[in-house]
Amino acid sequence: MHMADALLSPAVAGTMYVASAAVAGLSVYKLKKEEKLQEEPTFKRLPTMAVMSALVFAGQMINYTIPGTGSSGHICGGLLLTALLGPYAAFLSMICVLLIQCLFFADGGLMALGANIWNMAFYGCFVGYFLIFRPIMKTKLNTKLKLIIASVTGCILTLQMGAFSVVLETSLSGITDLPFKSFVLLMQPIHLAIGLVEGLATSLILVFVHSTSPDLIKGISEKEVKKSSFKITVLVLVLSVAVIGGGFSLLASGNPDGLEWALFGNTEYSESVTNMGLDEEDYGNKSSVADKAEAVQEKTSFLPDYAFASDSENPLGTTVSGILGSLIVAVIAAGVCFAGGFFRKKKLSKTN
Amino acid sequence: MNKAREASSAIRSVEELSKQRSPVHDLSPLSKLFLTMVYIVTVASFNKYDLTGLFAMILLPLIGYALSGIQVTLCFRKLKVILPFILLVGIANPFMDREIMYTVGRLHISFGMVSMLTLMLKGIYSLLASFLLVSSTPVDELCKSLRKIHVPSMIVSLLLLTYRYVSMFLDEVATMSESYALRAPGQKGIAFGTWGTFLGQLIVRSSYKANRNYDSMILRGFKGEFFYCDRRFSGLSWLFILVLSGICIFMRLFNLPVLLGSVFVR
Numbered sequence: 001m002h003m004a005d006a007l008l009s010p011a012v013a014g015t016m017y018v019a020s021a022a023v024a025g026l027s028v029y030k031l032k033k034e035e036k037l038q039e040e041p042t043f044k045r046l047p048t049m050a051v052m053s054a055l056v057f058a059g060q061m062i063n064y065t066i067p068g069t070g071s072s073g074h075i076c077g078g079l080l081l082t083a084l085l086g087p088y089a090a091f092l093s094m095i096c097v098l099l100i101q102c103l104f105f106a107d108g109g110l111m112a113l114g115a116n117i118w119n120m121a122f123y124g125c126f127v128g129y130f131l132i133f134r135p136i137m138k139t140k141l142n143t144k145l146k147l148i149i150a151s152v153t154g155c156i157l158t159l160q161m162g163a164f165s166v167v168l169e170t171s172l173s174g175i176t177d178l179p180f181k182s183f184v185l186l187m188q189p190i191h192l193a194i195g196l197v198e199g200l201a202t203s204l205i206l207v208f209v210h211s212t213s214p215d216l217i218k219g220i221s222e223k224e225v226k227k228s229s230f231k232i233t234v235l236v237l238v239l240s241v242a243v244i245g246g247g248f249s250l251l252a253s254g255n256p257d258g259l260e261w262a263l264f265g266n267t268e269y270s271e272s273v274t275n276m277g278l279d280e281e282d283y284g285n286k287s288s289v290a291d292k293a294e295a296v297q298e299k300t301s302f303l304p305d306y307a308f309a310s311d312s313e314n315p316l317g318t319t320v321s322g323i324l325g326s327l328i329v330a331v332i333a334a335g336v337c338f339a340g341g342f343f344r345k346k347k348l349s350k351t352n
Numbered sequence: 353m354n355k356a357r358e359a360s361s362a363i364r365s366v367e368e369l370s371k372q373r374s375p376v377h378d379l380s381p382l383s384k385l386f387l388t389m390v391y392i393v394t395v396a397s398f399n400k401y402d403l404t405g406l407f408a409m410i411l412l413p414l415i416g417y418a419l420s421g422i423q424v425t426l427c428f429r430k431l432k433v434i435l436p437f438i439l440l441v442g443i444a445n446p447f448m449d450r451e452i453m454y455t456v457g458r459l460h461i462s463f464g465m466v467s468m469l470t471l472m473l474k475g476i477y478s479l480l481a482s483f484l485l486v487s488s489t490p491v492d493e494l495c496k497s498l499r500k501i502h503v504p505s506m507i508v509s510l511l512l513l514t515y516r517y518v519s520m521f522l523d524e525v526a527t528m529s530e531s532y533a534l535r536a537p538g539q540k541g542i543a544f545g546t547w548g549t550f551l552g553q554l555i556v557r558s559s560y561k562a563n564r565n566y567d568s569m570i571l572r573g574f575k576g577e578f579f580y581c582d583r584r585f586s587g588l589s590w591l592f593i594l595v596l597s598g599i600c601i602f603m604r605l606f607n608l609p610v611l612l613g614s615v616f617v618r
Contacts (some may be wrong), residue, residue, distance in 0.1 A: 001444070004475045005395070005475065006434075006438070006477075007441055024507065028504045046509055047513060047562045047566040049510055050514045051513075051559070051561065051562035051565070053558075054514050057514070058522045058524065059525065061355045062355075062356070062550065084555070092506065095511075096510050096511045096514040099511060100518060103486040105362065106434055107434075109479075110389065110481075111393060111396055111474075155560075175471060176440070176441045177464060177467070186440075190571070200544075201547050205552045205555065206547030206548075206552075211554050213559065214577055216559055225572060297448070312593060324613035328609065
């Protein structure tokens, strides 16, 4: 579910960065508040948080056999971390896990980090904990049964939310021509199966931890349960609605590049342009970028003998130059490679 | 190779690359972080049909790799991680957007095919840029630059600590997985019956280990903030930011291959 940078427009990625940064800020604030109440320095929790997040990271390298399928899968760890560290600490830990995955393993892009944090950490740590895990742990069922139900339900639902967010963010970015409905139908069932496996793995790990060190799991003690705050639940819901709603309004007014082009460039979709409240004429005149692009287009209207310049709908004239220019770029790129000694390096390693 | 062992050696190899000396390595980490973001945002902002304009953006990371002495081929192994999902999202484009954009002889190239190629190029370029950043900047310097842009110390310290623990746990998990594989030859993954105990044991042990680590750190004067080596934000870094950001913006606004081609075709 890690999104690459290519799957997001800068506007959507920026919005998700702001949303995730706001939740990270809230988490830091809450942890500092807890520090004052408990008179225990926050940094005392740092090594535990770091060890747990490193453990979840390493745990993702373990493949579990999926019974009856012959394939295997691994845990994501959002809900597991939340059960062990609490939602705020878990959210910060997940940020670190995702950042290391992004930087060292190309698992998710740097620009898409905000979206990945939202999709994989926010739902698991906050929605999963406050709306699923903790309410289930409050019931009077057998603790092991509660852990299994809470983990499986939590993982399935939060992964579904995460997968739906991926679809929403990609569609809002105007990246894919796949219809929204088809994309949803492609993503949700796969993540249902993944969620079930993750939920089962998480529950079995938590049952084991509970049987050996019950104090490690959050939400087990009565005190912890009684402290449940309705305000936080409402805040989480409001934030979810705000981000999803904000994302939709972005589609209506933000005009991300790819989508914009697809709408204006294709006359058969002209009705949907007016439906979205955009005026093609006004938009074209007011946009400075469009003006500059038009100026460049005018400058590059060469090959008059072939009459391509006058025929603005035929991009072949620009194409010939584009291809030639691309070849020049390719030659320069190859030159840079030689200058950089990529091949020389190989020789050196051979001699070594 | 064991998946955990592979991950552990990947981290170590990147760490070793980041310790080399080159003009790129010597630049301020903050300027590299800023420019990587500028580059990725510029690449992502390209129109999905602007294949030629986007193609020229390859020059910037290639120059970076050339100056840093890091082999660009090292990065390509990571493509297997990002390309499948990009393909999943982009594969529909040639089928949904069939309008012909170019005709070369008998070959018809549709808008959808171009947009799929553009999507893949965006993914590859972003990967090239972020790999260059991390392989030319040690993690502690990256953390220092995050502190400079006021990322809370709690997050930065957590990142640094997690990074240090990751290698340790990867080795531990690799040993456990290898031991398990030796006792269950030919089995794909860990059997359902041992799912809980396998990672659960590690969690319980790790928790105690974390507390012991904390005690050791307290004894050595740890008060929540790490001390990072400070690298001055030099004039060269400012120049680097200005010039490369300018080039990024220029290449975004003007189609470089078309401009270059026009010199010869006119």
